[in-house]
Amino acid sequence: MYDLIIIGAGPAGMTAAIYAKRANLNVVLIEKGAPGGQMVNTWEIENYTGLKKQSGADISMAMFDHVMSLGVQYEYGNVLKVEQEGNVKKVITEDKTYETKSIIVASGMLPRRLGLEHEDMLASNGVSWCAICDGPIYKGEDVVVVGGGNSAVEEASYLATLCKHVTVVQNLKELTADKKAQDILRKQKNVTIHLESVVTEFIIDEKDKLKAVKIKSDQGDENVIETKAVFEYIGAIPVTDFLKETGVLNAYGFIDTNEKMETKVEGIYAAGDVRTKQIRQVVTATSDGAIAVQNCLKYLETWE
Secondary structure, eight states: OEEEEEEOOSHHHHHHHHHHHHTTOOEEEEESSOTTGGGGGOSOBOOSTTOOSBOHHHHHHHHHHHHHHTTOEEEEOOEEEEEEETTEEEEEESSOEEEEEEEEEOOOEEEOOOOOTTHHHHBTTTEESOHHHHGGGGTTSEEEEEOOSHHHHHHHHHHHTTSSEEEEEOSSSSOOSOHHHHHHHHTOTTEEEEOSEEEEEEEEOTTSOEEEEEEEETTSOEEEEEOSEEEEOSOEEESOGGGTTTTOBOTTSOBOOOTTOBOSSTTEEEOGGGBOOSOOOHHHHHHHHHHHHHHHHHHHHTOO
């Protein structure tokens, strides 16, 4: 039986693994994809302290190398279900069942996509889901923001301080962000808002780079807007289906925790983007991972 199983090898999960191994816990890190989570698909990161500008893939590999250098057990697996029998928790994958005293869920989330042609090819290289991460790359350029909620409006305001022009495309009759966020956005002189409109096409050039987008209004009008980048804020999908029977999920599929990263279920913790939280960044994910392990250690002292 393991002391701790960590589900997900993004920055939160890998940091948790490092802290757990250094605390001499019998720990296994389970991941179904490439180490790094969403970070591995980020073109450039220059806001992670001490690393200056690097690709998300390079930072992911550096973190993974650190984890492996400590001798952390790493398993590839798609977690299907988490069960509990008394104090013992079971993590069930497609190939194996693991027993453990505690769990840290760091499975992250996936951004909801538009589902248009060329979107996958342009991901993190013309199409982004993080203005803080990628916005500086497009300083002085024209960009498009899709969405009208708080995330879209706040990030559009941020991009307006960097970019030449920001076009906001919202499918509803009005923006849905809170009034203060909307007021800040509307004061920006380099922002245009298209309501009741949707992006229908990514237009690429001969080098497969994003050149423009086509938008269509509910009235049937079509416009082509030249742009270097599209920032999509149409929601996110937490990777938590395997936790449906545990009672730790909220109505949106995310995990509510306290500041100790504790969930509603004793011995189950959450870290990183899978949590209900204000800011989802690499630096906050690594912090979550460290905090979760420290409180997990206190729980394990009382485990019987």
